[in-house]
Amino acid sequence: MSTATLTLLAVVVAVAAFVQGTSGMGFALIAAPVMGIVQPGLLPVVVLALMVPLNLYVAHREREAIDWRGAGWISTGRLVGTAGGFAVLVAVPTSRLDLLIGASTVLAVLASLAVPSFAPGHPAQVIAGAVTGVTETATGVGGPPLVLLHQHRPAPVLRSTVALCFLVGEVISLLVLLATGTIDAEQVRATVVLLPALGLGALASHLVHHRVGGPRLRTGVLLFALVSGIALLLKA
Template sequence: MTAGLLIAFAAVLAGAFIQGASGMGFALIVVPVLALVHPEAIPGALLFLMLPLNAYVAWREREGIDRTGAGWITVGRFAGTFAGLGILLVLSTYWLNQFVGISTLLAVLASVLAPSFTPGKKAFIATGLVTGITETATGIGGPPLALVYQHAPVATLRSTVALCFLVGEVISLLVLGISGALKWSHLSYAVLCLPALLLGMGLSSLVHHRLDQRRLRIGVLIFATVSGLAVMLT
């Protein structure tokens, strides 16, 4: 097993644990790491890995799902997918890394500076649009969703974000597959990382109701900032 694969395993395990516990963090942790060690795995392998993770979280806390908000987010998400595909097809590996790094840093900044607000239909659609663009192009889509639900109960945030991710990932995978941007190597890489994902999911189920959400969120944002800068400088 190569050092790069071991690093990817560690990132997938940590990301699955943190997102399973807090509702966000998987892509913020895994995408910058994959961009450094296996850039060819982005975004297909990441999207495949997130399917079981988000299906599990959405089912575990299904009673907290905001179905109305999730519906409007999905409308925007569908439209944003095609813009994200255009970015993915046009950019070279270098510029895609720059886009990954900048997207990560902007997501962190937005997470820190966002004011308190009560989201409505327009906010949900706009969130879905931005998520569709960034997740299809880079695999990162969590921060806009976490922001729009940042003042909701924790169970609502985790379950609704997971459901939106799940629907959006299916859309992105279908569009990427039709366009020819999805490869069998993406699926095989995801299968290779599946044990690390399952372990992280299992660990999150033991502690998700006891973690200090504020400290965990700060840790995710610090790691994402460092990783985003590292991707841009490579």
């Protein structure tokens, strides 16, 4: 990997970590598309690996606000979806996967704009976890289902609960990828080299995360999901 590519990825990772640490989502939506363009061999492993310490930090920072019961149901679905995500990663061409995820994300955003505030039940949490398991294991991007599920919750609950769900799911996905021989030395090296940039962005988010919440956070959630969905459609 060239110095220019490494520098670009470090900047992108720092910005993505700041956005995720501030709003509760956005790391993969920002980092994965850029990584896919300049160094596609790093996906999905490096995005998943970098999100482990990031989400551990966010979940611990606002641990008092975690919805433990909801996180448990989501993680149950995520466990099931991870196997499906690996199967998709092996069997489906990336262009078709991007098209499917992009269309589903855009539809989810449009539905959220039309549907009033709701409290998701256990079936919705399990389904969101399963969908996230498939998409994140296959592509590194799994945020939209979880953030749409929590878009009407208080900001600390959204950030901490989504971070915990991501953390559990990423560990599961990485273990599956490791067991199947999908992780290589280049991906491990890139993860280690990019850790300082990740830490810088995460620590910077600590200064402003308490100022982000309510309608502004919901707007940010929907905007991130919509942009990511459209970007995936254009890529496909």
